[in-house]
Amino acid sequence: MCGICCSVSFSSEHFSKDLKEDLLCNLQRRGPDSSRQLLKSNASYQCLFSGHVLHLRGVLTAQPLEGERGDVFLWNGEVFSGVQVEAEENDTQVMFNCLSSCQNESDIVSLFSEVQGPWSFIYYQAFHHHLWFGRDFFGRRSLLWHFSNLGMGFCLSSVGSHASEVANQWREVPASGIFRIDLKSTSVCKSVVLKLYPWRSISKENVTKDCEDSLARISASLPAFVSVAANEARLCLKEPVAPLNVLLPPAPAAALRAGIAGSPPAGETLRALLADGHTQEVVGRFIAVLSSAVRRRVLCLPREGARPPGAVLETRDRKAKVAVLFSGGVDSMVIAALADRHVPLDEPIDLLNVAFMTKEKAAPASSNSKGRKQGKCAMPSEGSTPDAAAGPEKRAGAPDRATGRAGLKQLQAASPARAWNLVEINVSLEELQELRRARIRHLVQPLDTVLDDSIGCAVWFAARGAGCLVAPEDVRPYRSQAKVVLTGIGADEQLAGYSRHRARFQMHGLEGLNREIEMELARISSRNLGRDDRVIGDHGKEARFPFLDENVVSFLNSLPVWEKANLTLPRGIGEKLLLRLAAMKLGLTASALLPKRAMQFGSRIAKLEKSNEKASDKCARLQVTSLENLSIEKETGT
Template sequence: MCGILLCRDPGRQFNDEHVEFAEAQPIEIPGGLDAQARWIASTLPCIAARGPNFASWRGSAEYSTAWFSSVLSLRQPFTKQSLVVDGRYVLQFNGELYNDEIEFNDTQYIADMLARGEASIPDIIARLDGEFAYTIYDTEDQKYYFGRDAIGKRSLSYYVNTSKDQLYVSSVTGRVEDIEFRDCIAGIIYIYDAKNQHLDDSNHISDPYTVSPLVDENFTERGEHIEKLHFQLNLAVEKRINSIHPNHIENSPISVLFSGGLDCSVIVALICNQLSGKARKTVELLNVGFENPRTGLVPSDSPDRKLAIESYKTLQHLYPDIDIRLIEIDVPYEEYLRAKPKVIDLMFPKQTEMDLSIAIAFYFASKGEGSITDKSTKGKIAYQRKGIVLFSGLGADELYGGYHKFANKSFPDLQIELTRQINNIHDRNLNRDDKVIASNGVEIRYPFLDSSVVKFSTEDLPINYKINKLILRDLAATKLSLGSISQEPKRAIQFGSKSAKMTKDGNKHGTDRLT
């Protein structure tokens, strides 16, 4: 995980300088006090928080551009950013790549392809397999390339003013009134030509996903499809585990955002299967519950907490050789109120009650300050999450028809709706979630949104396997022995954790704008 900030502005004097900041070193960049400079200064700490191990500021008077990058070190060897490649390109990369030919650092992998000049920049980007956002500046052609992967698993926003030849690109922007930022659409390679002061947004990494209308009326291929999905998910989890090798934390745990429900329990089971026989043996389950003054419930009464405890016991029984820790993260109402302005700022431009209730749940869950049950005394002891890579079950509902509103749709209508859901997940969920989760200096990974899993699930799975996640429930029961977990109904995080409708003004709707 890294943070990206690029500022091109011929009306501003960027000095030729390269300043590096070590871990925990204060970030200070001089500048004027106009609106853009104030925004840059206020955004730097947000970018730095995403990559707490290293940061750098690179300014160029010749190109009227500055780059600020931060790095969370997860790939050996450690590679500083931004990276100047072959004296021609300036590269910023945020994410993880899983291409088979990558041996070491994925940022260096991109840099090597640029240096070899074996393909155009759009072709290089189209080859990348993973969860990423990027900026690349070609100083020779004076073109800026930026964007997100085909699903949009990393946040990225931009502002362009062609009349002033201004371009700003950032992982997170915060609330800003004077600069109209837009979230990058997943899979588009944006190209800003500084010679002609023109933004081209017509280049796509790949075609949009289309859900197959195929129906297997008698479920004759049910067993075969379960086997294929299990293979694809297992491979997606394996790739996301094997690419974790931070040299500053030995054998660090893997953390999972955990409600106790079907999707995240499947991910935990797949992780535990992968960890058998390996040095890394600890899995942290991050479960959040809120004190809700409207309902009078305390965090331990939240539905997700009760379910998480039961599912945790099942997983412990299935994997006795894995040190599974359930971290119970209790959020008092006063702490919710203190964090609320920060979360609203981070998730911008999302501004609805529902966005806040989801974002703040992920914010506290990923922060990981809670308690675990002491194995010897059976009492609760304070515990801080140690894992810096978090896994999520996001994407299962979109791929396998998990939302309640899908239940009674005809197959043609369900095909249309699922196609829309998977192609819109970058805007509906991922941009917002990445901004708040990464602010805690961690990286989130999504096995269900692996490119091969999505391709198989959209193109090959019959549509009638996607009623109430039938295929995933079958997999959980038959391949992972998850028992009653495989039948758990869908419950949105804001209702399971009780982060929705926190005040006695209970007539607010999720779609209402924040006031």
Template sequence: MCGILMYHNGSKKENSSHEQFSLQFEGAEENTFENVSSVFKTKNVDDIFINKCSYIVSRGPNFSGFESINNGKTLLLSSVLSLRSPFTKQPIKNERFIIQYNGELYNSEIDANCNDTKFINDKLLDIEDKNVNKDLIDEEIFKLIRSLKGEFAYNIIDTFTGRNYFGRDSIGKRSLSYCFINQTKELIVTSCNGSSIDSPYKENFINCLNNVIYIYDSENNKVIDSNLINKGDYKVNETVIETEEEVEKLEIALYKKLKESCYKRLTSIHPLNSKPSDKINVGVLFSGGLDCSLILILLCEIIMENNLINHFSLNLLNVAFENPRTSMQPDDVPDRKLGIKSSSEIMEKFQDVDIKFHKINVSSDEYLKYKPVVLDLMYPKDTEMDLSIAIAFYFASKQLPLGDKKSLVLFSGLGADELFGGYHKFNNKSNEELIPELNKQINNIHDRNLNRDDKVIAINGVELRYPFLDEDVVEWSTSFVPLNLKRNKTILRNIARNMLSFRDISLEPKRAIQFGSKSAKMFDSKIKGTDKSS
């Protein structure tokens, strides 16, 4: 997981004389925003760039690399949380391309000893070696990006043509936004832009859409957003299948796909400086509900079946808030009670797996202290509902008071509700009404959830992984799972009950995190989720 920041200062005259130089900041003591920003100030780096650095450095605590190119008019900062061997510094420069990359790839060509950032660089070197005609270079870049499978955002600069290629994966699992000022020819591409920025930048920041390959053409000073990774939106299967044999086949197929998705997201974790004898701490955002419980069960099965008991420790991160309005304490909130119940049931079955349940209690004072921080990070989202969700994830990723046991990778059950009709509002809809709703949910998840969640979680130097949002899982689920198995997550409940023998977990109703953790309506019962937070 990494942070991406690129600033092209266009026609700003006061910055036209910048020198061209590189800087590297490695290790926890050296790689801090205070240190990075103080060095930048001695180099007369643009204030707008320094302002954005605070959101980037924390995302990659192992390393930050800075490059200025184009006679100092283009500035790049990449931070790195190294989770795959070998450790690869960023930005990567080769003779033609400069690469900034944030995410994880699970392409079959990438083996356990191959870093995915290096994989992208090698593919770009192949393009360079082909001496591709300038008119065809776009298609070669598109072909590369379309071949990538995983959770990622990127910024690639072709120094020969002066074109920037940037964007998110087809589903949009990593945050990325950009600001383009046409008059001054300025372009900013960043993992997190925040709200503490002056006009005209603030008004011109746009969250990148999923599935779009953006191009900034410096020669013609325009941003092109017409090129797609996939040809179009995901569309749900509109059929109904009720025969027992057909339903069972679908359940088995989905179980296998989810398990494979969890397997590649678990076994690709190789934190920097970890020893073979050390257990790797892996976190699960755990409310005790159906979705996260299924993820935990699958991880346990993988650990047992692949003899990985001594390799991984699973930390269940259960967030609960002290609610002063209701006088409810963290141990009394629904997610705490359910989390303990579900985890106990799973631990009983997988007694050899190292599973720890962590209570992350948030006082009302801590809520008020960090509320402005979370509002800043999640910008431009600004509603009470967004805040109540984001602040729960923020504290989960902060993981206090785990200390040295901090999990650098967190697994999330996000996507199950969108794919399999988990929201209560779907229950009474006709099939005709349900189809467009399901299509909307999965195709808008990049804007509704993913951009916000990545910003507030990654700032704590950890990475989120989404087994339900694996490309193969999403493509198969939308194409083959019939409508009747998508009401109230019927197919997932069947898997939990019939295949995994967790009857109680299969019956758990949907409960949104803001209500289960009691982060919503902390001080005012009349406030609405759609109200703007301040």
């Protein structure tokens, strides 16, 4: 993962050879292993490229890369399939080599049609004066754009700037395809024309209308001097996933019986469904494709070589390479169980469990009824090391803490040889407010709702991984060093996990449910993924999304909707039915029966500061005021 940025200026008066300090710091936190800038000057324009690398694969490759012809490449992504990348190779270099061999725009479009995995990129073609950029189909990597009010330049960046005068002008680059700008033409015309190469599904009949609708949506959020148009050759990228199965043939008998056969205990219902041969086959295929997705996301990591014979590391000295955002719910439990299949057995897996507390929920350390020693453990403050933490242990009564501890016991029972590190991350109201103001709100922007605030803050503190490690004999401060963070996002969207899915089903049946699922996937890039990538990446860690692996999505899209969810069944069974059956088959019975609980409620951050606000309300806590920014400028002397 990387922080990438390209600042373009068409006016020598407004050109700067350096990025603003706050923007540079934001980018450097994403890529702590290498930082480099490159300036490309032309009579008509200047481009400042800035690359900041988090090294995860192959040989450390500094960015930006520059080719013999003067081309420049910035890559924030992972190639998991579609383009051949050997184990010892770096995918940034491989992608640049492929781009350098492209003969025309059709070749470039074909290349990005083949890549499977999360990505955003910026590619400068010196000879043609073209700047290409974009995000993958789901928008799993953040990329923002900001156009100068004076029309004298623009900036593309993984993250935005804090300054109040520009903070509200950053927007997410839509995951609608890839874009191309003719820099030389722009400098002459004094207006920016974005040429779009959109994603195209072979199953859609009216491609022209879809493209026109996409162009209209993008144009609505752009300044007057910026326009967007379809590329002249009408080239499209091939959508990387199979179209959604919206057919509604008669459901298999087993699925129908489950919906009408009274109200047996939930466990019995799931076991009865698993007894059906067809259901067993579908569940087995789902586990296999999801397991492969997890495997791709946990094996492409730098690991130490084999230890000498007889050399043994104490459990507390082993470092986890992989962490899971962990609530103990069915999504994170299945991800953790599948990671256990592929992460080397002598390597711990960190389970990151976050809870928010008010002052009255803090309690002094004490011994429990079993006599387990309760060591002093306070959250490490920002910038501190785990060993520096001291003070009374803060206990949290958040629902996700209880399910997290129960989930840990299930995982320990299923894989006792694995060191499972349940990292209990307790966040006080004071720390939440302090770090939201200083860091988190700038990462959540340009999203701005109460829901964005709640989830953005919860994910940021969870991904930081600074908390307490609860062992059988003691409790000690711990900070996760894992650079890869697995998250279960995408499960609810595809498997009807939200209450709105049940409401739509009750009103419009399976046809309405299909439309809701289709809409969820179409908007996940703008609602979730860019924000989560910015928030997790701020710790020099990379978010990886197994449920949004192209093969997983294609498999789930191929199934009729009733094999993924059966909303005639009660809450806690019917939603995400396929995933619950998979959890049962993996031996995670208790987690398979847990109802869906949103992260903002499970972690207790929702309503923590204001009880009468709605999730869709604009959140004042995320705003950056001019007065506040002026104070910051005075303090820093900028």
